[in-house]
Amino acid sequence: MPEKFDHEMGLLNEDIWNMGVLSQKMLLLAVESLKNRDKDLADKVLGMKEELYDYDQHIEEHTLKVLILYQPVAKEMRNLACILKMITYLTRIGRYGYDISKVTLELADQPLVKKLIDIPNMAKIVAGMLDDVLKAWETEDLSLIEDFTERDDVLDEERYSIFRECLTYVMEDPKTITRCMHYVMVARYLERCGDHCCKIAEKVVYKVEGKHVEIS
Amino acid sequence: MVFGFLSSGNNKKGKERKKLHDSSGNNGKRSSNDIILKDINIFYSGKQAIKDVDMTIPEKKVTAFIGPSGCGKSTLLRNINRMNDEIVGCTYDGEILWQGTDILEKKVDPVALRRRIGMVFQKPNPFPKTIFDNIAYGPKLLGIRNKKKLKEIVEKSLRDAALWNEVKDRLNDSAMGLSGGQQQRLCIARALAVEPDVILMDEPCSALDPIATAKIEDLINELKKEYTVVIVTHNMQQASRISDFTGFMYLGELIEFGKTRQIFENPKEDLTERYITGRFG
């Protein structure tokens, strides 16, 4: 049985990895499209939603099947519990990418309030966290996610500074209200993505060590 | 949080290990009704089958032994009511403390001990007698001759073993005519009839279908409110379902002992993990 089980787990791991890459891609591309006011790119991201949902459904089903058929225990059970949670968070992250793309479509015809620097920076941090947490999940190397609390704090600060900045723009020129509100929302989305990465990191710790910890 | 009690089978330092085990029982609460095994070694004609086992089996809980075939689960279990005395060439040392006495001492009479520590076996083994006589066998040995009293004992034992409703109309039929699951519950009832305090079970469900197994498991769940139950099982799910504590044995050693949830969710020993996940060998 372990052989067959290992085979199934291999398939699952690959799917999770691909799903992680997909949601990361959605997020990064969406921010890119926002930065460049690129409608085509935004449309492309919108088109990825279906794929993301497919992954979510497929992996959940597959995980349940493995749970039922093999009734795993110990680390195997913990890993599957981790996966079930992970797909939810990954879907949320990809879904934020989708939301950001919608913002792009709405703002594409208007000029940027200023050159976007902080938002792409936040996206980069989130993408890095996602990268690390997926790697940590795969390699069980917890040192990769040791500093997640700090990174999450950085994201919080960035969001807050964007919020302050937008506030000044809005006070100067009420015409920028729509755009600035959107920016604040996007920053908020990205910060939530960081939280999700932290949640995933908690599950990875549970998978590896069997301990329930709280990150951030 | 981290579970407070860990065992470390690989840790050869007896003292330290003992301390860890001692705290394992009833979350540190100790009772004289706990069964405390100390440095148990068991040999079959000189060949060692059990090596330095230390553990505390808590009162009124279900404790399960798991482990690969031939690792000595039955051997250890059978020592708790001295059934190993009946095997020629089987010797043992160490102590088993229960209710303030070392029950392995020579002066303890195994016949008296076994009334108080009953046993149920792998294969249902009713005597080829009627259902009534099977249950009344023990009480009769203890000198109870009164028909009415015997009837009451039979009824109570059968009720406690959740078998009464199924057999009350055919108490005088042969016990061999019962189904496997019923036979096993009969054997449990038979063990209950002499009013023991501890019940040892050696793979009681391995010969039964899932429904009969479920009934026995329910029964064990009920029994543990009043009795200390020690069970050997090859069915990992069963161990995780019904036991409060689980010990994993390998090659005659107790590798890990702890709360069942911990053993199955987060075993401390690599060997345990490999065994329960089926990656052994």
Add this chain to the structure above:
Amino acid sequence: MGFFDRGSTELKKAPLTKKVAKLSERVVVSTLFSASSVSVLISAAILYTLIEGSIKFFNFDEVSIWDFLFGSEWIPSGTDPSFGIYPLLSDTILIAGGTILLAGPIGIAAALFLSEYAPSKVRNVAKPVVELLAGIPSIVYGFFALFTIGPIVREIFPEATYFNALQAIIVMTFMVLPIVVSISDDSLKAVPRHMREASLAMGATKWETSIKVVIPAAASGISASVLLGVARAIGETMVVTLAAGSISGGHWNPLMEIQPMTSFIAQTATGDIPPGTPQAEAAFAVGITLFIMTYFVNRIAGRVVLRIKKGSIVKKEPSRVQKFIRKNTIDRIRKPVEITKEMISYRPIRIDRSIKFIDKTKLKGNLIRRKIKGYFGVSTTVLSLVLAFVFLIYLLVEVFIKGAGSISWDFLTSEPGFRVTEASIMPALTGSVFLMLLTLLFAVPLGVGTAVYFNEIAKDTWYTRFLRNVIQNLAGVPSIVFGLVGLAIFVRLFNFGPSLLAGSMTLALMIMPIIVVSSEEALKSVPQSFRDAARGVGATRWQTVRDHVLPNAVPGIITGSILSLSRAIGETAPILFIGAFFAKTAPSGVMDSFVALPLTIFFWSRHAQDEYHEFASGAILVLLVILLIMNAIAIFIRYRSQKRRVW
């Protein structure tokens, strides 16, 4: 051409049809088949003898079937003979019943000790010693009953007559003891260990477990052992003929003279009863009664033994008959149980342990009482075994003390004269040796052939099952019945007269089933892989047997044959009708008349002059020594072949 040159093509061209089986193979196989079918002929001969003789008997005017079955007087001679079987029957029952009443409890107790309590060392010694009792010829038991047990019995019961049933019963107890012990022991051993553990785990003592669980579980096997003991006691001839007397009783008094059926048949052989009279032919009618009795007792016991061998000692399923009875009685009377929901779904019940039935204060005293009971019980079982040992030692010592004095060179080798001082066993000794060699010549090929056919060649058909049945039944036929068969078939029908030839053929009939069984054991001990290997490279069945099975089974076959011959040499009853009681010289041809050692012992034991009793002891000693030597050889061969065995 490479290494694997498949060479000449002749072999390849061999056709794959069945015709390849060579003529010689077919001849051998049909010969073996015929050998195995001889047992049917033997059975037919037995039936023919008994029925033909009985018809002749009932054709006499003085005789009627009604009187035979229901008459209460057995007066075969005189002017107004009366042939009611009742006295013979009741004497048989008295003897067999008395024997089993003693041998049953003693044997079961001894078996209980061997299987439950004896350490394996004790067991390994004690079991063969008990089985030694079975190897002693019955004529020796008869002698011992008359001359050693008799005086003791008369000492204790002064009213006992010189010949009496009790002394016969006492020795026969030990004669059938090995049967009871070994089969009871087997069935006690067959009680699964978990049954004992169930009882012990409940806090039963070992003795309680033995009595209340193990014995009831082995009850069928134990009753089979008792039944086989009964069959043996019913068929026993020489002890009762020598020690119990020759006056038919029907009085149920063990201290008086009686005459069971076997004893009457033997009497017709030894007394001066003119042939052709109803008195002589009555033997056949009694013989058929005896045959039927032992047949049924053996048959019932055989079935039970078979079931034990198959391992189903504890009956799980009610038998067809029981089912039928239950269906037509109990189920009709009792209303069908209504299946309620409650019965199906499990509902946990709160277990209340405050209700207690057992008075804990009394347990201690109770336990002490139970333990004391156990000690007494186990002591009884030990005593039973010791009793058997004491008897065996007493018998051997007595024979030795009484017989040693009469043994001399002249006693063994000189021609006997008519005076007491000139007694010699030379003719008997040579007669026995010739008899044995001839018996060997007839019985071994037949027996081994049958065994080979059964074990190696025959498929499981109704015919082979039938043959097996026949052979099993033959093994249970009382030896005196074979005597009648020898008389009717070989002496009279084939006209061999009372010759060595007729005697040895009779003995061969008797021991053939034993040789079949022991040879089959030897064949079975050859691993199946040898046969598969030989068959795998294309050997035929017979080639396989000849080249690979038989050579490996030979030691076992020889051992078995020697042991059955040692049985033949000690037998008296089958040649009672054929052998002479006195001869001056050894036989020189197969058609000569002969005497044999057991016959001489019988003759001398009944002699009026006391000196001859000493000679009888001497002859017994010689007989026992011969048996000892034969057994030693057999054991040696077995031991050597086991040591050489490589598989």
